[in-house]
Amino acid sequence: MTEQSSNQPSAPDYEEMTRTLQEITAKSQEVVSEFLRQEQSAQHVPMEDAAQMGQLFQQLSTRMMADPARLVEAQMAFWADYMSLMQNMTLRMWGANPDPVAQPDKGDRRFKHQHWEDHPVFDYIKQTYLLTSDYLHTVVSEVEGLDDKTKKKVDFYTRAFIDAMAPSNFAVTNPEVLEKTAETGGQNLLQGLNNLLDDLKRGRGRLDIKMTDYDAFEVGKNLATTPGKVVYQNELMQLIQYQPNTEKVHARPLLLVPAWINKYYIMDLSQDKSMVSWLVNQGHTVFIISWKNPDESLAEKRFENYMLEGPIEALDLVESITGSNEINVVGYCLGGTLTACTLAYLAAKGDQRVKAATFLTCLLDFEYPGELEVFIDDDQLETLERRMDIKGYLDGRQMSTTFNMLRANDLIWSFFVNNYLKGDEPFPFDLLYWNSDSTNMPAKMHSFYLRNMYQRNLLKEPGGIELAGEPIDLARIEIPAYFMSAREDHIAPWKSTIRGPRLLSGPTKYVLGGSGHIAGVINPPHKNKYGYWTNTDKTVDQEQWLSGATPHEGSWWNDWGEWLAEHGGAEVKARKVGSTKYKPIEDAPGSYVREGVLYDD
Template sequence: MTAPSAPPPGPDFHTIDRTLRAAEARITQGISPTAVSGAWSDWAVHLARAPGKRLELATHAWTQALRWLFWLRHAATQQDAAPLIRPTNGDTRFTDPAWQAFPFNAMAQAHLLTEAWWTEATRGVPGLGHAHADRVAFMLRQMVDVLAPSNLPWTNPAIAEHTIAEAGTNLLRGAANWLDDMERTVSGAPPPGAEAFRPGHEVAVTPGRVVFRNNLMELIQYEPTTEKVHAEPVLIVPAWIMKYYILDLSPENSLVRWLVAQGFTVFMVSWKNPDAKDRDTALDDYRRDGVMAALNAVSAILPDRRIHACGYCLGGTILSIAAATMARDGDDRLASMSLLAAQTDFAEAGELMLFVDESQIAFLEDMMWDRGYLDTNQMSGAFQLLRSNDLVWSRLIRDYVLGERAAMTDLMAWNSDQTRMPARMHGEYLRGLFLENRLTAGRFAVEGRVIALSDINPPIFAVGTLKDHIAPWHSVYKIALFSDTDVTFVLTSGGHNAGIVSEPGHAGRHFQIMTRHHGERYLDPTSWATIAPRQDGSWWPAWAAWLAGIDSVGMVPPPPIGAPDRGLPPLDAAPGSYIHMK
């Protein structure tokens, strides 16, 4: 008796679903309609079931409207009428003195009161979860921002003054700017002025050579500029979400060049810009073929030397994973670990968490499954929304209405030189770290075995920045909660990028620094900020002194570039070839 034949394969219904969702994602720019509608409906349903909250909001609206009407009489007749409400810290929309004159001050006050009321409408709604409350508050803020009087040419006094003074020529320049930007968007050209900051010419010019290359990264070793160098080298692992040369911008603000001038032997990872062929590159590939491959190359060039490993942003996260894995496996090559604006715990990851839930990640995964990668437009759009007043509306008014262009800087040009994210890696990163927070929950496995940050033994130097919207400093600080070694924490002025690119001599910089030694009790971030000593200037010298203080060998003659006898001959001159990949 013959066995029955297998039934013919049927249609892949899952693929049908993914294809349809991927097409939908192209229309919505990667924003899940289900995640958005779910938050709105949750808020609306719970608010509808809370008559007390609705009565509170109605009373608040009526009271504020009466206050504004009574204040309006004084504002129309007095030049120095005290405002009813002041903008929040960092809100610069109404700082122009023209906003103090009537009727513009009345419009600004009405808008700020409206914003405050809508914010109150999402707080304290019984039964509404924090995640949905925060998401609705964020979306409401974006909607109210659109109608801000500062964004409308006919209600913004600064625009009116410029237009009258220039007889409307600012509007002609603005239209020309808009046409130029549209042409650049269609052609894929960089923003105006970025061509003055070319990697290898004006930026990323610190001399060095590529000494190792694989399918994921190039390793650059920089040429020494001092007669003797610190024996233990520095390996820097940048984020692969952008190109490495934020740490090697112009010669005057290059962290790499400055470290070399202080007598450090510096190695830098330069990541490849992935495309559709790299769709199956995993998060662990960045650890194995990135961090560990770079460490192995440095060890081959400088055998029997411990290494100071430094990770920036996402590079610091993968470095922490690598360091914990090394500790688990008895690999003691690290002399220290430095984390620059890098998170290891994602429970307080800031407003980026507004974009992370099961529905949103599944939606992004379908879009990346179709393309093989996450496009730069989705990432840059999300980051701009976090600071829409500064990065969206104010720029639109300046460029297209006032007809002005902000002078291009090396940091701005770097910010426009964006990279993609492999589909598999980004899905694993969002799920394992952002959504499930496995690394600090004791559930992050490498090669089938769980790792723990508390196993990391080398001392840690962590830097957070005061105005960081990507890696909030309270989140960065939590490495002190999950580690069991000496932790020196620095809180510096500036944001996620400008706070790190903070060269000595940069005006207005300041920082706080304090060390918690092994065995000392944990100090929460608010208490830390209250007692940590403040210093003016850049944090770079403090870091260099910290690194030098750990080096137990001292100063030695500079090492050769590469190690040809160990299969690591010098290849391309810095900045290498991967940096030029579009």
């Protein structure tokens, strides 16, 4: 007898399948028991999301029926394309190779497997899906009579539905999954079910998709490893000072203010990506705030508490430890928004210690908040506030899910296919580990932030908001400021961030980097990626700004490094970590950063 071809499907390993099924049964019982226990003990808010979505699409249906001619026109166009597709499929059966009626976007990775193009059946499934998607998009986008916010919400949820229904998300219509199933004798599907149960168990009955190999990373071991010490802590933050790596440093120390939506170590990832390490090597005395991951005990903390107990208290400490009354600050994302509030507050108090500021992908004018606008109308904010009031905080995993929905194909469905249908383990990736290391948000603070900034856009108005008794006016900020945004940022769209510099009164520089909210910022020079654009034009028109901008190769860090050096002051002898008054408490990265779901036993 001839040996079985290596291309033939392997025979099922029944012993292995039995063991897997036993594991699945045990995990299923454990997950269900934990879920029921939580359901019985939890205080629930009425689930209003489905009702709100129902009302949304009822409005859409009413408006569509008001103009049946437009609907018929769209249907006729769809059927014409579909008939062309049927004709092409017939021609392919006769050996012809007609041009496709519909093609995926160039960057659409769902259909990268060769069978989607080469195999007539899968090509037909793919094109049918693309035609149907285009039809639904067309119908929704051309409906008249809906207000702008409702139209955006309908469009978002329609795209979410279309993404979910992609043939790549179903085992029987995904050629790559079918190949894997044949090769493993179905073991991949059993392993995928096992992976699903593991994710449900970690989420305590609610799906928490594993995006990377969690065992491949450890904060303090291969992430957040730049040498330093925690020199102070309060209820909301630990302050870390990093050891110098040069004999001389700039006179003005540098205080980094990260967002508290995520952990601070996005700015101190693995050493070859660490912004903190790079800044230390550039001769800066670097301090960073590591925010507390809040629980119910911090429910009453407000936005002004984050300002007073965060950067303002940190500035006092930096001055005391270094002896310098001239300090530069860097704010990232929400940390940048807080930094702007802090600078306006200090200006109102006559405090002139901060001499230069950097704002990284942060919103000061929230007129165009991007797709997050879908989640911040009155109905949804009231529902969110009632949910937060139960625990006193917003669970970080819920916020993480919201952000992932903005890029569902990349951050949800790709992992659904890989983990659950193909039965594979996710690839180790430090950025995705950090992205999964979610943090909670205190109820009072988060409600203030969403309502006054995202919903009402009051920060840009002089005196629009008040913090610690002071009306906040960004025009009082007269120091030099460097703004960096990312061209593909879906969290802080540069359509909005480009409006930030006009709100300040001092000299500003606006730089646009490539890529998105994270990869665009964390772009060390040695990677030589993405490029960036500079333009001295103060216009808020994106097309005008970009058409007149000068393109540069490599990382924007190079440009920023020169700007920081110009505003860093004279060189002085490198400073030791801590002081007589503020002795080191523990090694960086400290204990606050190790609080959260990835560190639970």
